[in-house]
Amino acid sequence: MEDNIMLDLRNIHKSFFIGTPNEFEVLHGLNFTVKKGEFVSIVGQSGSGKSTLMNIIGALDRPTAGEYTLDGIDIEKAKDHELSALRNKKIGFVFQTYNLIARTNALKNVELPMMYAGMGRAERTERAKMLLAEVDMTDRMHHNPDELSGGQKQRVAIARAMANDPAIILADEPTGALDSATGRMIMDIFHKLHEEQGKTIVLITHSPELSQETERIITLKDGNIIGESAGHWDRAAKEVE
């Protein structure tokens, strides 16, 4: 296997058990790879299986069948606590609904993954402040989630996703609950992470324009990949500019 591969999914099936005798298959044997440093978007109709796929990529769920390696790690063989460590260190999640921990201020939210990683208090606070500064949230770092706007919450969530300097960022409709201007700002942050830090990003979106901003667009329909196309973003072009 090439060592510039971040994600390698082969023949991934996922079924949900919805009461005997029914097994409801949502993903019907997907194959695709994502290179290190790639910015990929996944599009498709509602119910096509995007989130289901994302949960498998994020090691939150296991495929029913198929092989999946993330940064060279065989997910199928990993134990629960190994998956915890993997999610902690390798993956940064950004959710549509932000999923900040209630009654816990922005700073503490960003510190959380570092705390689970066993980082010392002073060190993680310092890093959390730095990450919040990057998303321009320094002013509001002592505010609890219920005192922040949607866009602000999502910026905190992105800072939190970056906490342990993950190999890959997984964002499931991160702008879905935001107005277009705020969504734009969030997208700009992703571009910055992609370009400046070379992060691998997998983005699920309903917006055709946003997907066009990525390097590669994977289209899902009814649990199958029905197409792959290049986005308008072009690293080479950017570098030439």
Next chain:
Amino acid sequence: MLFTENILVALAGLKANIMRSLLTMLGIIIGIASVIAIMTVGNSITSIVNSTMQDLGANNLEMGVVQKSQDNKTSDSGANYGTGYVRDMTDQDLITQDMLDAFKAEFPDDIKYVLKYENVGEKGKVTEGSKSANVQVIGYNKDNFEFKDKKIIAGRGFLNRDFENAKKVCLVTDKLVERLYNGDNDAIIGKQIEANVGGSYYSYYVVGVYEYVQEQFSFGVSDNPTTELIIPYETARVANHNQNKGDYYFTLVTSVNTDNDEFATKVRDFFNINYYSRNDAYEVMVVSMTSMMNQMNTMIGAIQLALSAIAGISLVVGGIGVMNIMLVSITERTKEIGTRKALGATNGSIRLQFITESVVICLIGGIIGIIFGIVLGTVAVKLMGYEAAVSLSSIVIAVGFSMAIGIFFGYYPANKAAKLNPIDALRYE
């Protein structure tokens, strides 16, 4: 590190739902408060009883002439069976001074004093002009007088001849002098005072004034307490027209080195073998103060334990309440649990988080309960008129117990949270 973080999260959660948290803690609060209150009252009573008994003399043996147990005698005369009663006590049944002297000679190292007293009247009154003081007129024998060791603050104590000649002399308290002679202790020395006991008058020369010490078993402070007007034992017998050849009740004060339980047997045997073997109805019984004290302590301890156990039921109910609220809280926070797992929380750290939360609830409840319990117990003991003795050990146990309840009743919900599948938790609506 995770530990303090968990406590902070737990506290924030409790603060967000103050009413709910308090209601949840109620069972724990009530349970711990009642246990602490019961322990405080029990311990106070125990220490009061013990110190009172210590005052009376922990080295004392109580000795008395009692009915013989009739088991082997009444089998053929059914009439007496069960009551043990044969006949009234007569002179022949009493312990005379000669017997006591022989007894003292037998155990010179063990016996320090043989206390005798003769009560003339408990509800006496001494009047001076318009003023009066309540007195108990009581006769002490020489041993008793020496043992009680009253602090003489004016005049003198009793002399040998006062006892031997049954002199009509008395000692009064400074309290009495305070009431009748405006506290002029010297003025009363040598005066003859008259005590009216239920219409009978007894007059004695005051030879000394001793310091009044309030007894521990007295409710509140009276400005006219009944104090002892002490006269020699022999004088008291004269006053009572007591012609008996002896007495049937004594207190023995033994030396510090004497093992009282062992000595009690020796005393009983001495009298029963030498003087009562042919007595058809009476014998001598001896009880040591220490064994009485132990019995009393065991009894109080048992009552305390029983009451605490009943109060403890409320702790179990409280624990179940905590478990219930933890289950509710975990359901409410399913999405949070999912998020934490997505961020890398292990099952163990989730479990620890919720156990910590349940322990924090129980601990706060426990501490509130301890405070309530101490206040309640102290007030109760104060109302009874004593000093409260809060036991440190009961507080330590209460703290430990509430933590244990937190762990025990928090484990199941916490484990349930820990075992949630991350994606199911995240998708939970």
